[in-house]
Every structure is written in structure tokens, then in C-alpha cells.
Amino acid sequence: MSDYNFAYLDEQTKRMIRRAILKGLAVPGYQVPFASREMPMPYGWGTGGVQVSAATLTPEDTFKVIDQGADDTTNAVSIRKFFENTAGVATTEETEKATVIQTRHRIPEAELTEDQILVYQVPIPEPLRFLEPRETETRKMHALEEYGLMHVKLYEDISQHGAISTSYAHPVRVSGRYVMDPSPIPKFDNPKLEMDAIQLFGAGREQRIYAVPPHTKVVSLDFEDYPFEATKADHPCDLCGAEDSYLDELIMDDAGNRMFVCSDTDYCRSRRAAGHEGRLAKEDAA
Amino acid sequence: MTPLLSVQNIRKTYGTRIGCTDVSFDLYPGEVMGIVGESGSGKSTLLNCLAGHLEPDEGRVVFDTRTDGPVDTVTMSKPERRMLGRTDWAFVHQHARDGLRMTVSAGGNIGERLMAVGDRHYGDIRDKAIDWLGRVEIEANRVDDRPTAFSGGMQQRLQIARNLVTGPRLVFMDEPTGGLDVSVQARLLDLLRGLVREMGLSAIIVTHDLAVVRLLADRLMVMKDGHVVESGLTDQVLDDPQHAYTQLLVSSVLQV
Numbered sequence: 001m002s003d004y005n006f007a008y009l010d011e012q013t014k015r016m017i018r019r020a021i022l023k024g025l026a027v028p029g030y031q032v033p034f035a036s037r038e039m040p041m042p043y044g045w046g047t048g049g050v051q052v053s054a055a056t057l058t059p060e061d062t063f064k065v066i067d068q069g070a071d072d073t074t075n076a077v078s079i080r081k082f083f084e085n086t087a088g089v090a091t092t093e094e095t096e097k098a099t100v101i102q103t104r105h106r107i108p109e110a111e112l113t114e115d116q117i118l119v120y121q122v123p124i125p126e127p128l129r130f131l132e133p134r135e136t137e138t139r140k141m142h143a144l145e146e147y148g149l150m151h152v153k154l155y156e157d158i159s160q161h162g163a164i165s166t167s168y169a170h171p172v173r174v175s176g177r178y179v180m181d182p183s184p185i186p187k188f189d190n191p192k193l194e195m196d197a198i199q200l201f202g203a204g205r206e207q208r209i210y211a212v213p214p215h216t217k218v219v220s221l222d223f224e225d226y227p228f229e230a231t232k233a234d235h236p237c238d239l240c241g242a243e244d245s246y247l248d249e250l251i252m253d254d255a256g257n258r259m260f261v262c263s264d265t266d267y268c269r270s271r272r273a274a275g276h277e278g279r280l281a282k283e284d285a286a
Numbered sequence: 287m288t289p290l291l292s293v294q295n296i297r298k299t300y301g302t303r304i305g306c307t308d309v310s311f312d313l314y315p316g317e318v319m320g321i322v323g324e325s326g327s328g329k330s331t332l333l334n335c336l337a338g339h340l341e342p343d344e345g346r347v348v349f350d351t352r353t354d355g356p357v358d359t360v361t362m363s364k365p366e367r368r369m370l371g372r373t374d375w376a377f378v379h380q381h382a383r384d385g386l387r388m389t390v391s392a393g394g395n396i397g398e399r400l401m402a403v404g405d406r407h408y409g410d411i412r413d414k415a416i417d418w419l420g421r422v423e424i425e426a427n428r429v430d431d432r433p434t435a436f437s438g439g440m441q442q443r444l445q446i447a448r449n450l451v452t453g454p455r456l457v458f459m460d461e462p463t464g465g466l467d468v469s470v471q472a473r474l475l476d477l478l479r480g481l482v483r484e485m486g487l488s489a490i491i492v493t494h495d496l497a498v499v500r501l502l503a504d505r506l507m508v509m510k511d512g513h514v515v516e517s518g519l520t521d522q523v524l525d526d527p528q529h530a531y532t533q534l535l536v537s538s539v540l541q542v
Contacts, residue, residue: 145365152398155394159429225408
């Protein structure tokens with residue numbers, strides 16, 4: 001055992017956060033204010049997600065952290081270590097085995113189930129923020145369902161770029177009521193927001209928690225003549241050959257060679273273990 | 287005929303100071319009403335009370351809605367009032383920057399009200415935006431420019447287009463020509479007069495410029511220290527002022 005209280009936060013704080021989570025689940029997409037604590041990491045590194053995870057974890061849970069789909073980047077490694085130290089929970093890199101998954105900017109490729117919780121780190125929870133800087137006004141707009149402005153943003157995209165160019169954090173309408181920022185996930189992941197698992201969103205600096213309960217209708221905003229499209233790089237993964245996963249583009253040299261790999265490292269690893277091979281799989285091994 | 291807007295004993299005070307008091311009038315469909323007076327006479331306070339931006343302390347502002355007939359907008363629920371504010375009502379600010387979104391293109395500015403009432407077809411919205419740019423004499427190729435790239439007169443015309451695109455029935459204007467040079471003012475007034483007549487709009491225009499009301503307004507109300515001191519047909523009030531203040535106001539205009 002460590003000298004910390006289980007999962008770092010004290011019990012009163014966790015109760016306060018759980019109340020906010022329950023309220024968020026009861027009003028899908030509504031941003032519930034909560035008294036965000038100082039965490040031993042800088043704002044922008046997932047302080048909101050960490051607090052939600054801390055309030056959600058039980059000693060029996062298996063915890064997984066992903067950062068842009070990867071299990072082995074700085075952010076993911078340090079948060080995983082943080083909970084190994086302070087909560088002593090089991091951790092895993094396998095999506096299927098995890099019960100609580102904290103994520104930054106991706107939804108795992110593997111379909112999540114009813115006994116899993118997905119916790120998002122959110123930098124700016126207010127989808128209207130860059131259109132309307134006043135918090136008093138945005139709250140009013142949410143309360144009165146005045147969402148015309150959100151479409152002004154999409155209109156501007158089309159008039160400038162010929163298509164809805166918002167490629168991440170594409171705004172969604174939850175359960176036919178609140179417009180919500182799904183955190184900066186690529187819009188490829190937007191259709192996956194309707195899932196079996198509970199989704200919790202924590203914004204530490206902005207002190208907001210919101211949630212999408214299982215099986216909730218989540219619609220990506222669009223125009224009738226410019227419908228929403230979940231886009232990805234038009235390639236198969238060069239390591240595992242997957243054609244249905246979101247890809248990262250890596251520049252290999254200065255001769256213009258590039259490779260596309262799954263951004264979800266666990267998905268890619270499990271496919272290769274099952275014998276799937278992509279274009280560069282052999283070279284990579286060598 | 288039912289008045290489009292019936293104002294009854296509006297009173298608004300700021301602490302012990304009077305903003306405006308005992309204001310009553312009826313505005314009929316298609317009618318343009320001018321409110322003149324010096325700075326601090328309560329014109330803008332009155333306009334903001336009527337448009338729902340300020341809550342009056344006393345009185346009723348009864349608007350003849352399309353669906354439910356005459357309704358008191360002071361006591362109606364906030365969502366309903368805001369809905370009126372973006373459908374049947376329009377508000378033209380003195381400074382175009384107050385009424386425009388400066389970081390959004392001209393087309394987006396015009397389209398905002400359309401999208402706010404549920405228009406979700408990009409092509410239609412854009413066609414309407416271009417059509418309205420034409421009506422306010424802005425070239426169609428400026429549709430993707432931001433208002434920051436427009437001159438003051440163009441910004442004001444863009445603000446008018448943005449407000450009129452949903453076909454409102456009542457337009458509130460707060461010094462629409464303030465801060466523009468005279469030739470631009472003349473064009474703007476000409477444009478406004480055309481639009482008001484063509485669309486059959488009712489309008490309430492607050493100004494201190496008598497030339498504006500002479501051109502646009504059917505009826506005139508003169509305010510001083512929060513009170514209405516004189517009202518009547520525009521030509522009548524301006525040509526034969528009865529109240530001492532109105533006489534002063536009319537005689538202050540420089541005859542060129």
C-alpha cells in the first residue's frame with residue numbers, strides 16, 4: 001500500500017466529483033460545474049480526466065490509459081504510473097481487459113462493453129467558446145437551446161474550405177438536447193460516441209464534468225447538403241493492414257517516404273499477433 | 287385594426303434618476319415611428335425597454351405575435367422573448383460592431399439568424415446571403431470577406447441585411463446613421479426607406495438627427511428628460527412645433 005489515500009484524492013473530494021458525474025449522467029451533455037482540485041501535474045495534462053478516474057476507480061478495477069491512441073507515450077505512461085502508485089490498481093494495455101479507460105483525444109478501435117467506463121480528458125468543454133467568449137452568454141444559449149451559432153462555425157468552414165474542415169472536436173448534439181464538445185477526438189471517432197460503455201468527460205482547468213450514458217443518441221452537426229463524414233487517411237495500416245482504423249502519418253525520410261500506422265497501438269499489436277501483416281511489417285521487424 | 291406594438295405607461299428608473307417615464311403609444315403595421323431628443327433624454331432607454339434588452343419597472347409592451355395574437359412581452363418567458371428577438375424583431379445598433387460578429391464572414395453574419403431558426407441547407411443559406419448583400423448594395427464577391435474589411439457604411443448596411451433576412455415585422459433602430467458621413471448617410475437612408483416600404487416593415491427609429499425622421503418616419507415623438515413632450519405626424523411636429531423644447535430643437539438645425 002502507498003501512503004496516499006486510495007487514488008490520491010480524499011474521500012470528500014471523490015464524493016463531490018461522483019455527485020457531479022451522476023448529475024452529468026442524468027442530464028446527458030450538460031456541463032456540470034465542480035470544484036476541481038490542484039493535481040500534481042500541469043493543467044492541460046489531463047487533470048480533469050485524472051480526477052474523474054480517481055473518483056471512479058475501485059480497488060478491483062483494471063486501468064488503461066491512452067494518449068492519442070497510444071499506450072506508450074509520456075502522458076499515458078505517467079498517468080498510468082500515477083494510479084499504480086496511488087491506487088495500486090491493476091493496469092493493462094489491452095482494451096478488452098480494462099474496466100476503466102482514461103483517454104486523451106481518441107476512442108479505442110475495439111468496441112467497448114457495458115461494464116467499461118471511458119474517461120476523456122477535455123481541454124475546453126464549451127463548444128461555443130470560440131464563437132461567443134462570454135460564459136454568461138454561452139450558459140444562456142445552452143439553457144435556451146440557441147444553437148444557431150454552432151452552425152455559423154460550420155458555415156464558415158464550408159465557405160472557406162469547400163467542406164466542413166473541422167477534423168477534430170466536431171460538435172455533437174446529445175440526446176436531442178445539449179450541444180457538446182466531444183473533446184478533441186478525430187471526427188472519425190464521432191460515430192463511436194453511441195456506445196455501450198459509460199462516457200465521462202472531465203475538464204480540470206475549466207472545472208466542468210459532463211457525460212454520455214450508454215446507448216444515448218449522439219448526432220454530429222452538419223448541413224443537409226454537406227452531411228457529416230467520418231474521415232481518415234485513405235490507406236491501410238502499414239504494420240497490420242487494417243483498413244478500418246484511424247491512422248497516424250509518419251514521415252520516414254526527406255525523400256518523401258511516409259508510412260501510415262494505426263493510432264490505436266493496442267489494436268495494431270493485437271492484429272499483428274493474430275497474423276495480419278501490412279506493407280512494411282517485415283521491414284519493421286528487421 | 288390591432289396595433290402591432292402597443293406601449294402602455296412604460297417607466298424605467300436608474301435608482302432615483304428617471305430613464306424614461308409615462309411613455310405610451312400604439313404602432314400600427316407598416317408605420318414608422320421616430321423618437322427624437324437630446325442626449326440623455328431617455329430615447330435609448332426606451333428603445334431598449336421595448337426591444338426586451340432592459341426590463342422596464344412599470345408598464346406593458348404588447349406585441350401582436352403571429353401565432354398567439356397580442357402578448358405582453360415584458361411578462362413573457364425569456365426563451366419566447368429571445369425567439370421574438372431573432373424572428374419577428376430586429377435591432378439595428380448605432381455601431382455596426384455591436385450588431386455584427388466581426389470574426390465571421392459577411393455570409394455567416396447574414397446566415398446566423400437563418401440558422402438560428404433552423405435553416406440547415408448550406409446552399410439555400412448562401413443564396414439568401416448573396417441575395418441580401420445585393421439588396422443592401424454590397425457586391426456578391428464580398429460574401430466571404432469579414433466585416434473588418436468593410437467600410438463603416440458597408441458594415442452598417444451589412445448589419446441591416448443581417449437583421450432583415452428573416453423577414454421581421456418590427457425593426458428597432460438606434461441611431462442607424464450615427465457616425466457616417468453625409469453622403470453615406472443619404473444612401474443608407476434611401477436604402478432603408480426602400481426596404482421599409484417594400485417589405486411593409488414597422489420601425490421605431492431613435493435618432494437626434496431631424497433629417498432622418500423627416501425622411502423615414504410617419505410619426506414623431508419628442509422626448510426630454512425622460513418624458514414625451516410632444517408627438518404627432520412628423521411634418522406637423524417639425525413644421526409647427528408646439529412645445530418650447532421642440533421649437534428649440536427645430537430651430538437648432540443649421541439651414542444650408
